[in-house]
Amino acid sequence: MQVLTVVGARPNFMKAAPLLRRLRARGHGCQLVHTGQHYDENMSGAFFRDLGLPPPDRHLGVGSGSHAQMTAKVIAAFEPVVLELRPDVVVVVGDVNSTLACTLVCSKLLVPVAHVEAGLRSRDRTMPEEINRLVTDCLADLLLTPSPDADENLRAEGVDPARIVCVGNIMIDALRHRFEHEPPSDVVQRLGLHGDFGVVTLHRPSNVDEPAMLRSIMGALEAIGRDLPLVFPCHPRTRARLQQQPDPARVRLCEPLGYLDFTELVRRCRLVLTDSGGLQEETTWHRIPCITIRENTERPITVSQGSNVLAGTDPQRIQELARAALRRDAAGYRVPELWDGNTADRIVDALERWLAARARG
Ligand code: UD1
Numbered sequence: 401m402q403v404l405t406v407v408g409a410r411p412n413f414m415k416a417a418p419l420l421r422r423l424r425a426r427g428h429g430c431q432l433v434h435t436g437q438h439y440d441e442n443m444s445g446a447f448f449r450d451l452g453l454p455p456p457d458r459h460l461g462v463g464s465g466s467h468a469q470m471t472a473k474v475i476a477a478f479e480p481v482v483l484e485l486r487p488d489v490v491v492v493v494g495d496v497n498s499t500l501a502c503t504l505v506c507s508k509l510l511v512p513v514a515h516v517e518a519g520l521r522s523r524d525r526t527m528p529e530e531i532n533r534l535v536t537d538c539l540a541d542l543l544l545t546p547s548p549d550a551d552e553n554l555r556a557e558g559v560d561p562a563r564i565v566c567v568g569n570i571m572i573d574a575l576r577h578r579f580e581h582e583p584p585s586d587v588v589q590r591l592g593l594h595g596d597f598g599v600v601t602l603h604r605p606s607n608v609d610e611p612a613m614l615r616s617i618m619g620a621l622e623a624i625g626r627d628l629p630l631v632f633p634c635h636p637r638t639r640a641r642l643q644q645q646p647d648p649a650r651v652r653l654c655e656p657l658g659y660l661d662f663t664e665l666v667r668r669c670r671l672v673l674t675d676s677g678g679l680q681e682e683t684t685w686h687r688i689p690c691i692t693i694r695e696n697t698e699r700p701i702t703v704s705q706g707s708n709v710l711a712g713t714d715p716q717r718i719q720e721l722a723r724a725a726l727r728r729d730a731a732g733y734r735v736p737e738l739w740d741g742n743t744a745d746r747i748v749d750a751l752e753r754w755l756a757a758r759a760r761g
Contacts (some may be wrong), residue, residue, distance in 0.1 A: 408498025446658035474501035519550025528692030568738025
């Protein structure tokens with residue numbers, strides 16, 4: 401089969417890499433399209449190298465913009481590419497604007513779409529990603545989910561169970577491959593970190609775009625930083641906002657890190673404080689405590705089974721939960737079923753089965 405995989409933004413790259421590896425190993429044709437939603441060297445180029453991704457067959461070069469502009473640019477640029485490359489199926493991953501835009505194009509062209517990471521719901525429609533998830537899952541033909549709660553969400557929305565396959569979490573394939581096949585990184589030494597430390601990431605518009613909110617969260621991080629040194633690789637959106645605030649004294653800011661460095665940093669840390677989706681999953685796999693600075697999560701299994709706690713944005717609560725997490729015993733944390741490093745193979749199985757059934761009519 402000829403499979404076209406789409407990537408656009410940083411959290412897509414580690415989901416596409418394991419899939420491309422397994423598709424190739426099993427003799428299928430692979431095409432890769434990068435929409436260019438993320439374009440900086442440290443948001444995109446470094447990830448292609450670190451993850452062993454091949455250069456994309458097409459780069460759409462859409463760049464930044466408002467949600468409507470970005471989505472519209474991807475739609476216009478992706479349509480002729482699909483018509484030219486004529487894949488049997490298009491695989492979209494995650495919940496970024498590129499995921500939604502490419503799904504929409506394929507639906508209108510009657511090209512089958514499979515969505516990896518389907519069924520996650522925060523039930524918060526102020527999040528652009530929630531809109532992307534809802535529309536993508538409504539249109540995609542094959543919904544490949546990471547965990548049973550995602551299957552339940554889809555069934556509750558009336559989705560035909562024949563469209564749903566629980567395949568597990570493909571980010572864990574990338575993590576396992578990284579630690580089993582790639583060299584360790586010296587990032588901890590390079591950053592001059594000694595002893596215990598914590599890792600921070602923040603980039604959600606709801607946390608960083610409003611100066612008072614960002615100041616309040618940074619205040620909590622400064623307080624935690626008194627007991628545990630914190631290092632904060634800064635997303636470009638956050639970096640721009642932090643420039644309008646006083647320099648933090650106890651939180652060490654640095655540039656965004658590549659995949660090998662960042663995964664090493666997280667593996668070696670005592671605690672993560674974040675508003676990222678993927679990090680809630682990666683810390684669950686590592687059994688490292690994660691404080692999620694959001695009111696909700698589309699990944700509740702990381703809270704019910706894993707090491708994640710939802711803190712909201714109240715600075716006092718963030719501090720209390722961080723201190724409590726450092727005292728808790730990691731033995732109680734569980735890694736969800738099918739987060740085992742073999743998800744890409746289950747996806748290839750599902751694609752083969754689905755396309756064969758479709759060919760039979
Ligand atoms: C996007 C995704 C989000 C994901 C995040 C991970 C959507 C709706 N959002 O959000 O789900 O968690 O990526 O990083 O798709 N910028 C650069 N260089 C880049 C990319 C962005 O400087 O390579 C700057 C631009 O000023 C841009 C801003 O960062 O306006 C935000 O980027 P954008 O892609 O709009 O959204 P993210 O916040 O990165």
